[in-house]
Amino acid sequence: MISTIRVIIVEDDFRVAKINRQLIEQIAGYEVVSEQRTASETIAFLRQSEVLPDLILLDVTYPTARDSIYFGVCGGNFPT
Amino acid sequence: MIRIRKEDLSIYRTKNKPFFNLHLKMISLIGALSITIILIIGGFMSFFVTDTLETQIGERALSVAKSVAVIPEISQAFESNNPSAIIQPIVQKIQAQTDAEFIVVGNQQEIRYAHPAPERIGEKMIGEDNERALQYGESYTSRSTGSLGNSLRAKAPVYLNGEIVGVVSVGFLVDSIESIIWGYSKEIWLVLLGVCTAAIIGAVLIANYIKNVLFGLEPEEISHLLFQKETILYSIHEGIIAINKDGRITMVNSAALKLLTGDEQRADEWIGKPIQESFPNSDLPYVLEHGESVFDQERVFSNHIVYVNSVPIFYEQELLGAVATFRNKTEIEKLTKKLTHIQQYANALRSQTHEFANKLYTIMGLTQLNKKDEVLDFIRQETSIQQHWTNTLLDNINDPYISGLLVGKLSQANELQINVSIQPDSQFHSPVSDVNRQALLTAIGNLLDNAFDAVYDERAISREISISFTDIGQDLLFEIDDAGPGINDASLDKVLTRGFSTKVGTERGFGLALTKNAIEAANGQLSIEPSELGGTYFVVSLPKDK
Numbered sequence: 001m002i003s004t005i006r007v008i009i010v011e012d013d014f015r016v017a018k019i020n021r022q023l024i025e026q027i028a029g030y031e032v033v034s035e036q037r038t039a040s041e042t043i044a045f046l047r048q049s050e051v052l053p054d055l056i057l058l059d060v061t062y063p064t065a066r067d068s069i070y071f072g073v074c075g076g077n078f079p080t
Numbered sequence: 081m082i083r084i085r086k087e088d089l090s091i092y093r094t095k096n097k098p099f100f101n102l103h104l105k106m107i108s109l110i111g112a113l114s115i116t117i118i119l120i121i122g123g124f125m126s127f128f129v130t131d132t133l134e135t136q137i138g139e140r141a142l143s144v145a146k147s148v149a150v151i152p153e154i155s156q157a158f159e160s161n162n163p164s165a166i167i168q169p170i171v172q173k174i175q176a177q178t179d180a181e182f183i184v185v186g187n188q189q190e191i192r193y194a195h196p197a198p199e200r201i202g203e204k205m206i207g208e209d210n211e212r213a214l215q216y217g218e219s220y221t222s223r224s225t226g227s228l229g230n231s232l233r234a235k236a237p238v239y240l241n242g243e244i245v246g247v248v249s250v251g252f253l254v255d256s257i258e259s260i261i262w263g264y265s266k267e268i269w270l271v272l273l274g275v276c277t278a279a280i281i282g283a284v285l286i287a288n289y290i291k292n293v294l295f296g297l298e299p300e301e302i303s304h305l306l307f308q309k310e311t312i313l314y315s316i317h318e319g320i321i322a323i324n325k326d327g328r329i330t331m332v333n334s335a336a337l338k339l340l341t342g343d344e345q346r347a348d349e350w351i352g353k354p355i356q357e358s359f360p361n362s363d364l365p366y367v368l369e370h371g372e373s374v375f376d377q378e379r380v381f382s383n384h385i386v387y388v389n390s391v392p393i394f395y396e397q398e399l400l401g402a403v404a405t406f407r408n409k410t411e412i413e414k415l416t417k418k419l420t421h422i423q424q425y426a427n428a429l430r431s432q433t434h435e436f437a438n439k440l441y442t443i444m445g446l447t448q449l450n451k452k453d454e455v456l457d458f459i460r461q462e463t464s465i466q467q468h469w470t471n472t473l474l475d476n477i478n479d480p481y482i483s484g485l486l487v488g489k490l491s492q493a494n495e496l497q498i499n500v501s502i503q504p505d506s507q508f509h510s511p512v513s514d515v516n517r518q519a520l521l522t523a524i525g526n527l528l529d530n531a532f533d534a535v536y537d538e539r540a541i542s543r544e545i546s547i548s549f550t551d552i553g554q555d556l557l558f559e560i561d562d563a564g565p566g567i568n569d570a571s572l573d574k575v576l577t578r579g580f581s582t583k584v585g586t587e588r589g590f591g592l593a594l595t596k597n598a599i600e601a602a603n604g605q606l607s608i609e610p611s612e613l614g615g616t617y618f619v620v621s622l623p624k625d626k
Contacts, residue, residue, distance in 0.1 A: 012497060013438045015458075019445030026449070037497070040538075 004031045006053040010042050011035070013059075020057060030055075082403070083394045089295040092305060102298050106287035107280075114279030122272045126265045133261050134232060137252050138221035141234035144178050145250040146219055149236040154185065157193070158238065158245040164193040164201050172196075181256060182228055184249045185238070188214055193246070200227060205249065213237045213247045223254070230254040317407070319386070322393075323355050323364050324401040339408060340382040363390040367402045378409065385409040413597060417522055420594065421485075424525040428488020431495040476507040477549075482520055489528045493545065498535055503548035510551045513625040515602045520558065522598040523606070523620045526591035527560050534564025534615050541614040555604075556622040564615035567608065595620075 007024055009032055011017040021032045033053055036042040046052065148154060148171065157166035167185050171194040175183045185194040190205040207224035213235040221234045226249075233251035237244045294302060313320060319336030323329055332350045340359075355364050359381055363374040373391040380386075386406040393400045439462060446455040469490055477483040493500040512520065528545070535543045544563040551557075599606045604622035611617035 013442075013495075014497075015442040016438050016445075019442050019449070022449050023445060 005029055005055055006031055006033045006051070007055045007057055008033060008042065008045075008053040009035045009057045010037075010039070011057075011059045012037050016059070024057070082391050085396060086295065089297075092301060093296055097298070102294075103287050103291050106290060107283050110283030110286060111280045114283065115276055118272050118276045118279070122269060125268050126261075129264050129268070130261050133264070134257065137257055137260075138232055138234060140178075141180060141232065141250040141252060142219055142221055142236065143234075144174070144180055144183070145234040145236035145248045148174060148183060148185070148250065149219075149238045149248045154248075155238050155240045155245065158187065158240055163187070168194040168198065168201065170194075178250075179252070180250050181231060181253045182226075182249075182251045184226075184251075185246060186210065186249070187246045188244070190214070190247070196228070205247075207233070207249075209233070210235060210247045210249070214244055217244055226251065228253060232257055317411075318405045319407070320403065320405050321355070321359070321362075321364070322401060322403045323368070325368065325399055327355050327365055327368060329353050329355055329358060330401065336406070339384055339386065339406070362404060363388060364402045364404050366390075367392050367404075368399070371399055379406070381406070387412060413594065416594060417518065417598065420525060420591070421521055424485065424529070425488060428485070428492055431492040432488070435491055435495050472502065476509070478509055479512045479517060479520075481517055482508060482512065482524065485521055485524055489524070493528075493532065496532060496536070496543075498532060498543045498545060500545045500547065503546065506547070506549045508549055508551050508556065510624065512556070516556060516604075516622050516625065519598040519602040519604060519622055520556070520620070523558060523595045526595045527558075527618050527620070530591060530618075531560055531562040531564065531615075534562045534566075537565050539565035544613055546613060551624065554624060556620075556624060558620040560618050561611040561613045562615035563611070563613040566610055566615045 007030055009017050009020050009024075011020060014037075017035045017037075021035065024030050024032050034045060036045055042056075151170065153170060154167050157163040160166060171183045171185060175196065182196045183194065184192055184196075184205060186192050186205045190210055192201050192203055192205055195201050205226070207222075207226045209222045209224045212218045212220060214237065217237045217239075219234070219236040221232065223230070223232055225231070226233070228251070231251040231253045233249050236248045236250075238246040238248060297305070313331070313333040314335075316333070317335055319339045320331065320333045321329060321336055322331040329350050329352065332347050334347075337347060337350075350358060355362055361379055361381075363377055363379070366372075367374055367390045371392050371394075373389070375389045377388045377390070378385060379388050381388075385408075387409055388404055388406040390402060390404040392402045442458060443455055446458060470487055473483045473486050473490075477486070490500055528547075531545045534540065535545060541563040546561040548559045549557060596606050599620055599622065602622050604620065607619045607621075609617045609619070
């Protein structure tokens with residue numbers, strides 16, 4: 001049996017995040033486990049998660065550069 | 081710091097140098113001049129030596145001739161039957177004692193009584209130069225060719241009982257005289273040849289030295305560079321003052337004169353003056369002393385506030401002087417303000433585009449999910465929010481520049497998920513003057529950017545900003561509160577200084593200083609207090625135009 005794919009949505013615009021959640025939840029086998037607004041919030045969330053997500057749906061166009069850069073720097077520190 | 085190396089200057093040299101270049105010209109000119117002078121000196125000295133020696137030898141011959149002519153035995157021998165038998169031995173002895181080549185004694189008919197070659201005794205004297213002695217009794221020297229060859233000879237008459245009976249001829253052969261002269265002049269010519277060689281070596285050394293000093297540049301290239309330098313210096317807007325290593329002004333360009341004196345024609349009054357006397361607050365003496373550059377210093381020169389860069393000039397480790405370049409502060413601030421406004425509008429446009437793309441995405445998503453009613457609701461809602469903001473701002477602010485900037489900034493806040501609230505009754509109804517508009521645009525743009533950064537800080541209480549503006553009363557007031565971490569007391573004094581920032585980054589620390597300057601230029605005030613929201617509370621107050 002194929003287990004559910006756990007997805008985190010990282011999106012600063014709540015309207016877009018909401019649409020993305022609805023679009024993902026329409027697909028069988030995918031589950032949105034969390035919505036995060038910023039890079040720092042996401043990293044904090046991931047650090048305290050017991051089970052890491054299978055997929056991160058990440059908005060690459062952020063109004064502040066610091067979020068994109070933060071991901072770039074911290075991304076490699078998590079086990080895959 | 082300007083460090084000039086020799087190789088840096090080689091770029092100014094033309095690639096195809098003419099064969100007869102400055103170096104060669106100098107060597108040829110100095111060499112030719114030296115050789116000519118030496119030849120003239122040598123020729124004159126040779127002539128002098130020849131003339132002196134010939135005169136001396138002539139006089140010596142004449143005195144020998146006169147001495148021989150007055151010997152009683154010789155004059156009396158003329159009456160004897162065989163005069164040569166008496167005269168020849170006497171003359172031979174005398175000739176051996178002197179250096180004379182020959183001593184010849186002849187009678188009125190020029191028949192020889194004595195001669196170095198005894199077989200020629202009795203023959204007629206050759207030379208045809210005895211007339212003055214035999215006819216007129218004169219003693220003299222002459223040059224003529226005799227039986228022994230070309231000679232310098234002295235003639236003296238021989239008297240017996242008051243009458244001229246013969247002639248004594250004492251001679252030195254020209255060949256012998258010339259060899260004596262050559263003996264003297266050979267040394268002179270040798271010395272002159274040495275001097276000539278030294279002059280040519282000197283010419284080469286001087287030419288090499290000048291070539292080095294001029295970095296191998298031809299005179300035409302130097303004059304071209306000079307014109308070029310003058311044109312550059314007098315066409316740029318920066319004021320430039322250069323000093324030499326003694327601290328004296330060597331160059332002032334027209335922009336500097338215009339800024340400092342208002343008269344760009346009187347450069348000569350400044351040249352040569354010590355910098356400390358002309359501009360006591362200049363950094364140039366410090367730069368000269370320490371060999372270090374000083375950048376972006378705010379200084380007052382002749383009642384103008386200027387930004388000054390002062391740099392030392394080094395050539396191959398040697399300090400040659402220093403140069404200060406400066407610009408009027410007002411001009412720079414005008415440019416910076418323009419640039420800041422452009423950046424703010426660009427940011428507003430970018431955030432509006434991003435916001436628009438997100439809205440389109442939302443509509444597309446809702447459509448894909450077949451939520452038709454929600455699409456319509458969303459579009460109505462968004463339109464009314466947008467319209468509300470735009471209408472509120474356009475209705476309450478008369479000035480399109482200020483309302484445009486605020487609409488842009490609110491879009492940016494929306495994108496950043498920052499909640500900006502505009503206090504009710506906010507209004508700018510009266511017309512705004514240019515000075516106040518510039519001050520307000522600079523203040524609103526920078527203070528809002530500052531607030532956006534503040535509420536994004538990790539220590540911020542919430543992402544709340546509140547603005548309020550009014551033109552009721554004597555002043556235009558613009559207030560902004562943020563829920564950021566606030567500015568602590570230690571930073572409060574410094575925060576309005578150019579270049580100071582609590583934030584990290586290279587282009588930080590200009591916004592608040594620019595805001596303060598713009599407000600002061602409009603005779604207004606900027607005050608900073610703690611905000612009720614928890615962060616900073618800025619109040620801009622500008623006097624209305626009368």
